[in-house]
Amino acid sequence: MAKGKNSTPPGHVNLRMLADHLELSQTTVSLVLNNSPSAKSIPEETRKRVVEAAQRLNYRPNYFARSLRQSRSMSVGVLAPDLSEGYFTRVMSGVVQELTAAHYFFFTACHDWNRELIEKYPRMLVERAVDGFLLLNTSADHIDVPVPVVAISAHSQVENVTNIVLDHHAAVEQALRHLFDLGHRRIAFMRGPQAIPDSDFRWDAIQDVSIEIGLRIDPACVIRIDDASWSMKTGYHPMAPEIGYKPMQALLERNRDFTAVFCFNDIAAIGAIRALKDAGLSVPGDVSVVGFDDILSAAYATPSLTTVRQPLLEMGKKGAQVLLERIANREEAYPAEITMAPELVVRESTGPAVGKS
Amino acid sequence: MAKGKNSTPPGHVNLRMLADHLELSQTTVSLVLNNSPSAKSIPEETRKRVVEAAQRLNYRPNYFARSLRQSRSMSVGVLAPDLSEGYFTRVMSGVVQELTAAHYFFFTACHDWNRELIEKYPRMLVERAVDGFLLLNTSADHIDVPVPVVAISAHSQVENVTNIVLDHHAAVEQALRHLFDLGHRRIAFMRGPQAIPDSDFRWDAIQDVSIEIGLRIDPACVIRIDDASWSMKTGYHPMAPEIGYKPMQALLERNRDFTAVFCFNDIAAIGAIRALKDAGLSVPGDVSVVGFDDILSAAYATPSLTTVRQPLLEMGKKGAQVLLERIANREEAYPAEITMAPELVVRESTGPAVGKS
DNA sequence: TGCCTTTAGTAAATCGTGTTACAACTCGAT
DNA sequence: ATCGAGTTGTAACACGATTTACTAAAGGCA
Numbered sequence: 001m002a003k004g005k006n007s008t009p010p011g012h013v014n015l016r017m018l019a020d021h022l023e024l025s026q027t028t029v030s031l032v033l034n035n036s037p038s039a040k041s042i043p044e045e046t047r048k049r050v051v052e053a054a055q056r057l058n059y060r061p062n063y064f065a066r067s068l069r070q071s072r073s074m075s076v077g078v079l080a081p082d083l084s085e086g087y088f089t090r091v092m093s094g095v096v097q098e099l100t101a102a103h104y105f106f107f108t109a110c111h112d113w114n115r116e117l118i119e120k121y122p123r124m125l126v127e128r129a130v131d132g133f134l135l136l137n138t139s140a141d142h143i144d145v146p147v148p149v150v151a152i153s154a155h156s157q158v159e160n161v162t163n164i165v166l167d168h169h170a171a172v173e174q175a176l177r178h179l180f181d182l183g184h185r186r187i188a189f190m191r192g193p194q195a196i197p198d199s200d201f202r203w204d205a206i207q208d209v210s211i212e213i214g215l216r217i218d219p220a221c222v223i224r225i226d227d228a229s230w231s232m233k234t235g236y237h238p239m240a241p242e243i244g245y246k247p248m249q250a251l252l253e254r255n256r257d258f259t260a261v262f263c264f265n266d267i268a269a270i271g272a273i274r275a276l277k278d279a280g281l282s283v284p285g286d287v288s289v290v291g292f293d294d295i296l297s298a299a300y301a302t303p304s305l306t307t308v309r310q311p312l313l314e315m316g317k318k319g320a321q322v323l324l325e326r327i328a329n330r331e332e333a334y335p336a337e338i339t340m341a342p343e344l345v346v347r348e349s350t351g352p353a354v355g356k357s
Numbered sequence: 358m359a360k361g362k363n364s365t366p367p368g369h370v371n372l373r374m375l376a377d378h379l380e381l382s383q384t385t386v387s388l389v390l391n392n393s394p395s396a397k398s399i400p401e402e403t404r405k406r407v408v409e410a411a412q413r414l415n416y417r418p419n420y421f422a423r424s425l426r427q428s429r430s431m432s433v434g435v436l437a438p439d440l441s442e443g444y445f446t447r448v449m450s451g452v453v454q455e456l457t458a459a460h461y462f463f464f465t466a467c468h469d470w471n472r473e474l475i476e477k478y479p480r481m482l483v484e485r486a487v488d489g490f491l492l493l494n495t496s497a498d499h500i501d502v503p504v505p506v507v508a509i510s511a512h513s514q515v516e517n518v519t520n521i522v523l524d525h526h527a528a529v530e531q532a533l534r535h536l537f538d539l540g541h542r543r544i545a546f547m548r549g550p551q552a553i554p555d556s557d558f559r560w561d562a563i564q565d566v567s568i569e570i571g572l573r574i575d576p577a578c579v580i581r582i583d584d585a586s587w588s589m590k591t592g593y594h595p596m597a598p599e600i601g602y603k604p605m606q607a608l609l610e611r612n613r614d615f616t617a618v619f620c621f622n623d624i625a626a627i628g629a630i631r632a633l634k635d636a637g638l639s640v641p642g643d644v645s646v647v648g649f650d651d652i653l654s655a656a657y658a659t660p661s662l663t664t665v666r667q668p669l670l671e672m673g674k675k676g677a678q679v680l681l682e683r684i685a686n687r688e689e690a691y692p693a694e695i696t697m698a699p700e701l702v703v704r705e706s707t708g709p710a711v712g713k714s
Numbered sequence: 715t716g717c718c719t720t721t722a723g724t725a726a727a728t729c730g731t732g733t734t735a736c737a738a739c740t741c742g743a744t
Numbered sequence: 745a746t747c748g749a750g751t752t753g754t755a756a757c758a759c760g761a762t763t764t765a766c767t768a769a770a771g772g773c774a
Contacts, residue, residue, distance in 0.1 A: 063484050063485050064430075068425055075464070082450075083445075088440075089440045096465075100466075106464065127417050127420050270657055271657055296597045297597075301658075302631070
C-alpha cells in the first residue's frame with residue numbers, strides 16, 4: 001500500500017505503472033495483453049496474473065500511443081453531401097450497425113457539393129489516419145487517398161474504389177412496367193439533380209427500358225430538379241418536398257398532357273403531389289405518381305406512395321462490411337462493384353390511366 | 358538532389374526530414390511552426406525559410422504524435438439515441454456548421470436507449486481523447502466524463518453539464534392558446550415516450566398552462582407514445598409516422614369526444630392524421646391537429662401541419678458554440694442552462710372547433 | 715562435461731511531436 | 745579581460761505502447 005513514485009493518479013494507469021505493480025517488464029505485459037504470438041513462451045500462471053491486474057487496475061491502453069505505433073486508428077471517414085433525412089439516415093443506420101460491431105468509430109464530413117471541400121475533407125481525415133473511406137452519394141473521381149474507399153450509390157470506375165449500386169435497370173423496369181400495365185402511355189419524368197451520381201445513371205436506365213417496352217418519351221414531359229434547389233447553400237434543403245413542388249409546377253404550366261409521373265425520389269414525389277393538388281388535379285385519379293427510395297414517410301403520405309424501394313439499410317451494411325474487409329486485408333483483390341436488388345412497392349398513388357385521348 | 362537516407366517517401370514527410378533538409382534542429386522547426394512564445398528570438402529570416410520549406414514539402418504534423426503529446430484531439434463526441442430523421446438531422450446541421458468552422462471533427466455514437474451503451478460509449482470516446490461531448494435528446498445523469506458536456510434538449514442538473522433547452526412553457530402556451538381561441542375545449546394529448554427527456558418536461562408545461570388558461574385535461578383523452586415503438590430494437594423507427602398512428606387508433610377506439618389533439622412531434626402528428634382519416638374523421642373538419650418541431654415535411658403534408666417550431670438548427674449551433682468555448686477555457690464559469698424561443702406556425706391542420714355539445 | 719534447445723523473460727529502439735534546460739557566440743560596458 | 749545580457753540555436757527527454765534483439769537459467773542428451 002506504500003505510495004510509490006508513480007502512485008495511481010485517479011484518472012489513468014499506464015503500461016509502466018501496471019508493469020511496476022506486477023514487477024514485470026512492460027514488454028511482458030504488453031505481449032500478454034495483446035496475445036502476441038511471441039508470447040507463447042509465457043506460462044499460464046503469469047498470464048493470468050497480468051490479465052487480472054489489468055482488469056483490476058482498469059488499465060486502458062492509450063489510444064494515441066497505440067495508433068502512433070501501429071499507424072491505424074480504428075476509425076473511418078464518412079463523406080456525404082449533407083445530413084439529408086431520407087437517404088443519409090437510412091444508409092447510415094446500416095453503416096453504424098456494422099462499424100459498431102467491429103469496434104470502429106467514424107467521422108462524418110459534409111461537402112454540400114462544394115468541389116473544394118470534396119477534396120479537402122478527405123485530406124484532413126487522412127491526416128487523422130482514418131483507415132478507410134465511405135462515400136455516400138458522392139463520386140470518387142476527384143478523391144485520391146492511400147486507404148480503401150467504398151462508394152455507396154456512385155459509379156466511378158477508379159482504382160481503389162468499390163461501388164455499391166442499385167440495379168437501376170431492374171428498378172426502372174419494375175416501375176415503368178407497373179405504369180404501362182395500368183395503361184399509362186404518356187409518362188412524365190422528373191430527373192434528379194446533376195450533382196447526384198445516380199441521376200444520369202438512372203436516366204440512362206429509363207431510356208433503355210422505355211425502348212425495351214415500347215414507350216415513347218416526350219421531351220416536353222421531362223423536367224429536372226435543379227442543383228441549386230438541392231443544395232443547402234441556397235437556404236433550401238434536400239429534404240424539403242419543395243424540390244419536387246417547383247419543377248412540377250413549372251411542368252404543369254406548359255403541359256398537362258400526361259397521366260403519370262416518375263419522380264427521382266419520394267421527397268420530390270410528395271412535393272409533386274402537392275403541386276398537382278394545388279393545380280386542381282387528383283392523385284391518382286388524374287395523374288399517377290411513382291417515387292423512389294421508399295422512405296419511412298412514404299407509407300404515411302396522403303395518398304400513400306407507390307415507390308421503388310432501395311434497400312438503403314442493406315446498402316449501408318454491405319458497404320461497411322466490404323470496407324472493413326478491405327481494411328483488414330489490404331493486399332487482397334476487391335470487387336469493383338456490388339449490385340443490390342430493388343423492389344417495387346405499390347400503394348395508393350398509382351391507378352389506371354384516365355382515358356383522355 | 359542526392360537521395361539521402363531519408364529521401365521523401367512519396368507519402369509522408371516528418372519533422373526530422375524537414376529539419377534535416379533545412380539543416381536546422383527539429384526543435385527550431387517545431388518552435389517556428391507552432392508560433393511558440395519561446396521562438397521569439399528566432400530571426401525573421403530563418404522563420405521564413407522554415408515556413409516556406411514546410412509549405413513546399415507539404416509537411417503535415419502527425420496527428421497521433423501531436424495528440425499524444427498534447428493530449429487533445431480536436432474532435433468531440435456526439436451521443437444520440439439514433440440517427441432519426443426529424444430531430445437529429447436538423448440539430449446536427451447546426452452543429453456541423455460550427456464545428457467545421459473551428460476545425461473540429463466529431464464522432465457519432467447511437468445508444469438506442471440502451472443504458473449500457475449510454476455509459477459505455479462515452480468511456481470509449483474518452484479513450485479516444487475527445488475534447489468534449491454533445492448529447493442529443495439524452496440525459497447526462499449517468500454520464501461521468503472529465504471533459505465539458507453540452508446537452509441539447511435535456512434537463513439534467515449535473516455538474517459539468519450545460520443544457521440547451523426550449524422554452525416549453527412558451528411553446529405550449531402558444532399552441533394551446535391557438536386551439537383555445539379556435540373554440541376547442543376538449544383537447545387530446547399524445548405524450549412523448551418516457552425515454553425522451555423532453556417528454557415529461559413538456560407534459561409538466563402542458564399541465565401548468567392548462568390551469569393558467571382554464572382548460573380541463575380529461576385523463577381519458579391522454580395517450581402516450583410507447584417507448585418500444587420508438588426504439589429501433591423492435592424493428593420500428595422513430596421516423597416512422599407509425600409511432601403516432603397506433604396510439605391515435607387506440608384512443609379512437611375508446612373515446613371520440615375531443616375536437617383537437619396536440620402531438621409530441623410532427624412525425625407522430627402525420628401518423629395521427631392518417632389514423633383519423635382511416636377512422637372516417639376529417640382534419641381539420643372534425644379534429645384539429647397540432648404537431649411539434651416543424652420538420653421540413655410539415656409544410657408539405659396533407660393537410661399541411663400547424664406546429665410549434667423548435668429552432669433546432671440554432672440549438673445545434675448554440676450547443677456547439679458553447680461546447681467549443683468551454684473547451685477553449687476549461688477553468689472559466691459556464692452557464693448551466695440556455696433557453697431558446699419557440700414559434701407557432703399556423704397551417705391547414707387546425708380550424709374552428711366543431712359544435713358538438 | 716559440453717552442446718543445444720526451450721523457457722521466461724528483459725533492455726532498448728521506435729513511432730513523431732512538443733518542450734525544458736542549456737550551450738555557444740556576439741557585443742558593449744566597466 | 746571580464747561580466748552580463750541578449751541572440752541563435754541545440755541536445756535530450758517526455759508522451760505511452762509495440763517490437764526487435766538479446767540474456768540468463770533450466771533441462772535434455774551424448
